[in-house]
Amino acid sequence: MLSTANAPRTAPAALIDALRQRFGDRLSTALAVREQHGRDESPFDVAPPDAVVFCESTQDVADAVTLAAAHRVPVIPFGVGSSLEGHLLAVQGGVSLDLSRMNRVLRAEPENLTATLQPGVTRSQLNREVKDLGLFFPIDPGADASLGGMCATRASGTNAVRYGTMRENVLALEVVTASGQVIRTGTQARKSSAGYDLTRLMVGSEGTLGVITEITLKLHPLPESLAAAVCFFPDIASAVATTIQVIQMGVPIARCELLDVNAVRAVNNHDKLGLREAPMLLMEFHGSEAGVAEQTATVQEIAKDHGGEDFQWATTPEERTRLWTARHHAYLSALQMRPGCRAVTTDTCVPIARLAEMVVAAEDEARASGLPYFIVGHVGDGNFHIAYLLDPNLPGERDLAESLNERVVRRALAVGGTCTGEHGIGLHKQGFLIEETGEGAVAMMRAVKRALDPDNILNPGKIFAL
Amino acid sequence: MLSTANAPRTAPAALIDALRQRFGDRLSTALAVREQHGRDESPFDVAPPDAVVFCESTQDVADAVTLAAAHRVPVIPFGVGSSLEGHLLAVQGGVSLDLSRMNRVLRAEPENLTATLQPGVTRSQLNREVKDLGLFFPIDPGADASLGGMCATRASGTNAVRYGTMRENVLALEVVTASGQVIRTGTQARKSSAGYDLTRLMVGSEGTLGVITEITLKLHPLPESLAAAVCFFPDIASAVATTIQVIQMGVPIARCELLDVNAVRAVNNHDKLGLREAPMLLMEFHGSEAGVAEQTATVQEIAKDHGGEDFQWATTPEERTRLWTARHHAYLSALQMRPGCRAVTTDTCVPIARLAEMVVAAEDEARASGLPYFIVGHVGDGNFHIAYLLDPNLPGERDLAESLNERVVRRALAVGGTCTGEHGIGLHKQGFLIEETGEGAVAMMRAVKRALDPDNILNPGKIFAL
Numbered sequence: 049m050l051s052t053a054n055a056p057r058t059a060p061a062a063l064i065d066a067l068r069q070r071f072g073d074r075l076s077t078a079l080a081v082r083e084q085h086g087r088d089e090s091p092f093d094v095a096p097p098d099a100v101v102f103c104e105s106t107q108d109v110a111d112a113v114t115l116a117a118a119h120r121v122p123v124i125p126f127g128v129g130s131s132l133e134g135h136l137l138a139v140q141g142g143v144s145l146d147l148s149r150m151n152r153v154l155r156a157e158p159e160n161l162t163a164t165l166q167p168g169v170t171r172s173q174l175n176r177e178v179k180d181l182g183l184f185f186p187i188d189p190g191a192d193a194s195l196g197g198m199c200a201t202r203a204s205g206t207n208a209v210r211y212g213t214m215r216e217n218v219l220a221l222e223v224v225t226a227s228g229q230v231i232r233t234g235t236q237a238r239k240s241s242a243g244y245d246l247t248r249l250m251v252g253s254e255g256t257l258g259v260i261t262e263i264t265l266k267l268h269p270l271p272e273s274l275a276a277a278v279c280f281f282p283d284i285a286s287a288v289a290t291t292i293q294v295i296q297m298g299v300p301i302a303r304c305e306l307l308d309v310n311a312v313r314a315v316n317n318h319d320k321l322g323l324r325e326a327p328m329l330l331m332e333f334h335g336s337e338a339g340v341a342e343q344t345a346t347v348q349e350i351a352k353d354h355g356g357e358d359f360q361w362a363t364t365p366e367e368r369t370r371l372w373t374a375r376h377h378a379y380l381s382a383l384q385m386r387p388g389c390r391a392v393t394t395d396t397c398v399p400i401a402r403l404a405e406m407v408v409a410a411e412d413e414a415r416a417s418g419l420p421y422f423i424v425g426h427v428g429d430g431n432f433h434i435a436y437l438l439d440p441n442l443p444g445e446r447d448l449a450e451s452l453n454e455r456v457v458r459r460a461l462a463v464g465g466t467c468t469g470e471h472g473i474g475l476h477k478q479g480f481l482i483e484e485t486g487e488g489a490v491a492m493m494r495a496v497k498r499a500l501d502p503d504n505i506l507n508p509g510k511i512f513a514l
Numbered sequence: 515m516l517s518t519a520n521a522p523r524t525a526p527a528a529l530i531d532a533l534r535q536r537f538g539d540r541l542s543t544a545l546a547v548r549e550q551h552g553r554d555e556s557p558f559d560v561a562p563p564d565a566v567v568f569c570e571s572t573q574d575v576a577d578a579v580t581l582a583a584a585h586r587v588p589v590i591p592f593g594v595g596s597s598l599e600g601h602l603l604a605v606q607g608g609v610s611l612d613l614s615r616m617n618r619v620l621r622a623e624p625e626n627l628t629a630t631l632q633p634g635v636t637r638s639q640l641n642r643e644v645k646d647l648g649l650f651f652p653i654d655p656g657a658d659a660s661l662g663g664m665c666a667t668r669a670s671g672t673n674a675v676r677y678g679t680m681r682e683n684v685l686a687l688e689v690v691t692a693s694g695q696v697i698r699t700g701t702q703a704r705k706s707s708a709g710y711d712l713t714r715l716m717v718g719s720e721g722t723l724g725v726i727t728e729i730t731l732k733l734h735p736l737p738e739s740l741a742a743a744v745c746f747f748p749d750i751a752s753a754v755a756t757t758i759q760v761i762q763m764g765v766p767i768a769r770c771e772l773l774d775v776n777a778v779r780a781v782n783n784h785d786k787l788g789l790r791e792a793p794m795l796l797m798e799f800h801g802s803e804a805g806v807a808e809q810t811a812t813v814q815e816i817a818k819d820h821g822g823e824d825f826q827w828a829t830t831p832e833e834r835t836r837l838w839t840a841r842h843h844a845y846l847s848a849l850q851m852r853p854g855c856r857a858v859t860t861d862t863c864v865p866i867a868r869l870a871e872m873v874v875a876a877e878d879e880a881r882a883s884g885l886p887y888f889i890v891g892h893v894g895d896g897n898f899h900i901a902y903l904l905d906p907n908l909p910g911e912r913d914l915a916e917s918l919n920e921r922v923v924r925r926a927l928a929v930g931g932t933c934t935g936e937h938g939i940g941l942h943k944q945g946f947l948i949e950e951t952g953e954g955a956v957a958m959m960r961a962v963k964r965a966l967d968p969d970n971i972l973n974p975g976k977i978f979a980l
Contacts, residue, residue, distance in 0.1 A: 159762060159867035202707040213705050215714070216682055231954035236930030237863040238895050239679050241668040241718055241938045243947050243977050244959045248681070248714030252707055269764035296625065298735035338804050397703040401625035429704050464702030472707045481709050488697035492966065493710045499965030500958065511709050 056141045059098035063119040067101060067143070070111055074102040085124075085144035088131035089191070091390040091440070092475060097124060097138035102146045106222060106230055106261040109145060113259060113505075114228030116143050120503045125255045127168060127194025131201065132393055133474025135254055139509040145259060147196055153177045154262070162219060162236055164264045167196025174265075183267040186211035186302075189470065190376050196260045201472040202252030206303045206375070209295070209428030210334065211268060213470065218251050222262035226501040236264060249496070254472050255507035257500050271302075271334035275344060276368045277359035279351050280326040284308055284411055284423070286354040287327045288404040291427040293350045295400050299343055303332035304428035308411065310385075311378050311422040318381035319374040329356075329427075330375055332368075375424075382422045382435060389420070389437040392449035396460035397431040397469030406463070410434045410456050417452055419445060431469035458483075473511045481512065522607045525564035529585040533567060533609065536577055540568040551590075551610040554597035555657070555845075557856040557906070558941060563590060563604035568612045572688060572696055572727040575611060579725060579971075580694030582609050586969045591721045593634060593660030597667065598859055599940025601720055605975040611725060613662055619643045620728070628685060628702055630730045633662025640731075649733040652677035652768075655936060656842050662726045667938040668718030672769040672841070675761070675894030676800065677734060679936065684717050688728035692967040702730060715962070720938050721973035723966050737768075737800035741810060742834045743825035745817050746792040750774055750877055750889065752820040753793045754870040757893040759816045761866050765809055769798035770894035771841055774877065777848060777888040781840040784847030795822075795893075796841055798834075841890075848888045848901060855886070855903040858915040862926035863897035863935030872929070876900045876922050883918055885911060897935035924949075939977045947978065 067075045076082070077099045086096030098121075101112045116123045122142025129136055138144065150166035153174060157163065158181040165174060170192045174185050187198060189205035197203070199221070204213035211217065220234030223246075233246035250258055281287040284306070291304050307315070307328045316323055331347065333340045348359055362368040374381075383389055398406050407423065414421040414434055425432025434456060436449035457467045457480050467473075467480035482490050490512055497504075497514065504514055533541045542548070543565045552562030564587075567578045582589045588608025595602055604610065616632035619640060623629065624647040631640060636658045640651050653664060655671035663669070665687070670679035677683065686700030689712075699712035716724055747753040750772070757770055773781070773794045782789055797813065799806045814825055828834040840847075849855060864872050873889065880887040880900060891898025900922060902915035923933045923946050933939075933946035948956050956978055963970070963980065970980055 157865070157867070160865035161762065162865065202705075202711070204705055208705060212678075212682070215705070215711065216678070225954070225958070229954055231958060232952055233955055235932045235950065236865045237897075237926075237932045237935065238866070239668075239670055239674060239681070239863055239897065239935050240932035241861075241934045241936050242932050242943075242950055243718070243939055243956070244723075244962060245668070245681065245711075245714045245718050246951075246955055246958060248711045249962075252709070252711050257710075269762070271764075296627065296735070298737075336805075336808055338808055339802075342802055342804055395707075397705055399623070399626035399628065399702045400704070401623070431703075431705065460703075466701045466703045466706035466708050468707045469703065469705050470707050473709055477708075484701065484708055485712075486698055488691070488695055489699055489712055490709070492691070492697060492712060495965040496710060496715075496962055499961040 057121055058141045059121045059143055060119055063115060063121055064099055066115050067099060067112065070115065071101050076100045085126050085136065085146060086138050088129050088134060088136040090132050090134040090474065090476065091392055092134045092137055095137035095139050097144040098141050100144045100146055102149055104149045106224065109224045109259050109261050110228045110230055112143065112145055113224050117226060117228055117503065117505055120505060122505050122508050123259065124507050125196065125200065125259045127197035128170060128192065130191035130193045130197065131474065132471045133476050135201065135472060135474045135510055137475065139475065148194065156181055158183055160236060161267045162264055163267055164262060165195060167194060167260050167263060169195050171195065171198065178267055182270050184270050185265060185267055187214055187217055190379060195263050199251050199260050199263060200253065200255050202470065204426065204429065204470040206305055206426060208426060209304055210300055210302045214251055215248060217266045218247055218263060219266060220264035221247055221250050221260055223250055223258035224261055225258050226503065226506050234264065252472070254474065254510050256497060256510055257506060273337040273340045274332065274334055275340050276332045276362040276371055277344065278323065279329045279331065279356045279359050280324050282355045284327040285404050285408050286356065287329050288407050288427055290329065290351045290354045290356055292400050292403060294347055295428055299346055301331060301343065301347065301428060302334040305330040305375055306423065306425040306427045306432060307378065308423035311382060311424050314382035314385050314422060315374040315378050318377055318384065321374050330371060378424050383437065386420050386437040388439065390440050391435040391437055392453055393433050393435040394453050394456045395433055395468045395471040396456055396465055397429060398460050398463050398465030400430045402463040403427060403430050406459055407432055409459060413452055413455060417448055419448060429469060475510065478512055523587055524607045525587045525609055526585055529581060529587055530565055532581050533565060533578065536581065537567050542566045551592050551602065551612065552604050554595050554600060554602045556598050556600040556940065556942065557858055558600045558603055561603035561605050563610040564607055566610045566612055568615055570615045572690065575690045575725050575727050576694045576696055578609065578611055579690050583692060583694055583969065583971055586971060588971050588974050589725065590973050591662065591666065591725045593663035594636060594658065596657035596659045596663065597940065598937045599942050601667070601938060601940045601976055603941065605941065614660065622647055624649055626702065627733045628730055629733055630728060631661060633660060633726050633729060635661050637661065637664065644733055648736050650736050651731060651733055653680055653683055656845065661729050665717050665726050665729060666719065666721050668936065670892065670895065670936040672771055672892060674892060675770055676766055676768045680717055681714060683732045684713055684729060685732060686730035687713055687716050687726055689716055689724035690727055691724050692969065692972050718938070720940065720976050722963060722976055723972060739803040739806045740798065740800055741806050742798045742828040742837055743810065744789065745795045745797065745822045745825050746790050748821045750793045751870050751874050752822065753795050754873050754893055756795065756817045756820045756822055758866055758869060760813055761894055765812055767797060767809065767813065767894060768800040771796040772889065772891040772893045772898060773844065774889035777844050777890050780848035780851050780888060781844050784843055784850060785840040787840050796837060844890050849903065852886050852903040854905065856906050857901040857903055858919055859899050859901040860919050860922045861899055861934045861937040862922055862931055863895060864926050864929050864931030866896045868929040869893060869896050872925055873898055875925060879918055879921060883914055885914055895935060941976065944978055
């Protein structure tokens with residue numbers, strides 16, 4: 049079995065017939081639909097699945113997996129397609145399970161600060177639906193990703209510095225296993241010591257251990273007071289040094305985002321913000337009114353010590369939304385700076401004290417390479433992204449970008465960091481995973497995978513080769 | 515293999531000889547030593563291992579496991595013996611690995627807010643060693659447990675309401691696998707999406723998936739200001755209702771501990787505290803001076819609305835320590851209220867809004883039963899313990915206590931809670947685990963166990979039967 053585990057396994061006509069019988073016109077084999085489900089935001093070429101099933105319920109998912117399992121054909125869960133690491137590509141063929149119609153918030157329980165929802169709910173939808181309850185869900189990876197996808201990649205983004213990542217905010221899951229069985233992990237309680245932490249095993253498993261069909265999340269009370277500010281710095285090192293000190297002092301800052309001058313220029317062009325074109329921290333503070341005042345005073349002082357300017361405040365909700373929308377657009381805005389380009393994006397995360405040297409070295413090398421690039425970072429976590437914009441028709445540029453990426457990763461690993469803070473391994477970082485954690489740990493991951501998915505049908509070819 | 519997986523497997527003379535050759539007088543087969551390693555704080559009878567190895571290094575552990583694995587003989591990691599669920603009992607025979615000599619803090623990195631240490635370090639030792647760096651490790655299960663044991667049971671305790679449990683505070687582990695191989699999980703970075711979350715798989719695995727030999731933890735800056743207060747209530751329901759509202763409002767309270775009148779009486783007797791004998795919340799607030807003042811004002815107001823009295827403050831560090839020491843002694847103090855007794859202790863954790871009804875029902879039933887009992891709770895998490903004090907010579911009392919425990923658990927499960935917030939499954943709650951999470955999830959746990967420990971030598975018989 050293992051010798052063929054990584055070979056393409058085209059869905060046979062018998063499977064397609066069975067799926068059509070079960071799902072009717074919710075099965076599609078149209079090339080346009082398949083191509084749309086065989087790509088994501090990564091720089092990889094499209095790898096379309098053989099068919100797409102539009103699932104509307106847990107039973108749909110269970111039935112689709114059961115049918116695929118009978119033919120040992122891969123299944124690939126699909127949310128909104130915002131992966132940056134090739135998670136959605138059908139590299140071994142198979143059936144894409146489109147979960148975007150499973151988009152209901154099933155229960156919001158303000159009295160318990162929890163919500164239970166289907167995997168196709170997006171983060172912005174969830175926040176719209178719970179806002180009137182005085183609650184919000186903080187994890188915000190930039191893209192308006194599906195919560196199922198955010199579980200699968202262990203997403204984080206802005207706000208994680210204060211509220212944690214998906215790792216900390218998922219309480220329970222319903223999961224369809226490789227045999228089509230429906231299981232539940234976790235409970236509605238905030239903590240538990242009941243057996244293996246299957247919830248955390250599923251979170252970040254990139255669709256390779258089960259298909260997530262229901263999610264219970266922690267919600268948080270909307271802060272009484274909220275302030276957003278930008279601060280410009282003479283150079284990127286000063287901005288990062290400020291961040292490091294803020295974290296070391298334990299200031300409970302809610303968001304602390306770095307944009308380099310190229311990213312600022314991109315969002316200026318795209319969103320007409322008129323920001324000064326200089327390295328910038330975009331920050332948000334949550335708390336009581338007095339608490340927010342205290343936090344901002346502390347951070348302003350630290351910033352000044354590092355050459356930062358006076359904070360510029362987004363005082364109205366509209367201004368705040370405008371700034372954060374611009375931040376969320378940074379990736380797409382920057383791609384437009386080089387029409388037709390694709391991006392190779394790094395995702396290292398390092399112990400906080402080592403962050404400045406990492407960012408500065410990456411910037412120096414990128415500048416020297418001549419490739420267009422930009423830097424954004426969830427710097428409060430020690431996580432930053434440098435994106436190299438390459439012309440897909442010039443193979444030399446792709447190679448150059450990959451070699452720059454490699455150097456960024458190697459430096460991060462050398463100081464005890466990780467090759468991926470939030471995007472996942474996917475297709476792109478499988479070699480780095482082995483370098484980072486060692487053959488022994490990857491062998492343990494493979495053993496878990498083989499135990500839970502012996503025929504290797506769940507999103508095969510991602511995270512590691514079997 | 516499976517048919518014999520749960521049978522006792524006495525260490526053969528050849529294994530004892532090999533261990534003696536390798537470890538010399540760090541191997542003991544003396545009955546007193548074996549008995550000391552075959553019990554814990556649970557009400558179970560002692561089940562001594564065949565031998566005890568005092569390990570002093572990762573290599574010691576790896577060698578001991580390798581030798582035991584060659585004979586398919588169980589190994590049971592031992593820290594300080596403070597388990598409440600029978601984790602340390604050699605129910606299938608085997609070798610106890612005493613890790614208490616692996617008690618060095620290897621690195622404290624204040625600049626990164628992390629520490630790396632051996633598993634025999636206790637929480638109080640760690641806090642002593644990092645205090646001068648302006649840091650602390652918040653997880654505090656009451657007992658002065660070893661950090662290895664706290665990882666293995668996914669411990670929490672006071673402070674978890676604000677700082678999370680071991681689940682949230684362990685960054686990386688070194689683990690000896692069932693074959694004696696040394697692997698590493700996680701990195702020093704605060705977050706990562708690099709493959710399966712083996713760290714979280716090991717945390718809470720109760721020694722059944724690997725022996726933890728090194729731990730990297732998050733540390734937290736000592737708060738600028740810190741205040742502890744007690745507040746008395748007319749009844750336990752009012753104290754819990756106060757807690758619920760504090761949590762729902764998002765007040766970042768650091769500790770929020772409930773003691774019922776019996777627990778207060780016990781700590782009064784033991785620690786000469788002179789507290790009023792009434793249901794009590796023992797609280798702690800961390801933050802800036804203004805932040806602490808604000809939090810305490812809010813909580814005092816909520817308490818008053820529920821019939822709580824004026825806060826009594828522990829204003830000096832000495833008074834604070836005295837109060838918390840008394841809280842830490844509550845379990846042992848209460849046992850002394852009935853000389854010679856043993857305790858059956860519940861550990862349910864429920865969604866916060868359901869906590870009051872849970873505590874009140876448990877109290878009513880306990881009172882009606884005639885068994886001595888006391889209640890303490892990390893109520894900010896939705897977690898409380900009711901301990902029934904039983905005469906071990908009266909089997910009827912044990913049965914009564916177990917039936918009371920069962921009713922507490924069933925009620926918790928019915929509202930989406932867990933049978934164990936922090937003590938683990940061990941020997942005691944294996945039936946409850948299946949009720950809680952379902953056969954499907956437990957089958958998945960067993961599949962993981964079989965994949966990582968095919969000969970079932972790692973602390974066999976705990977969490978589930980194979």
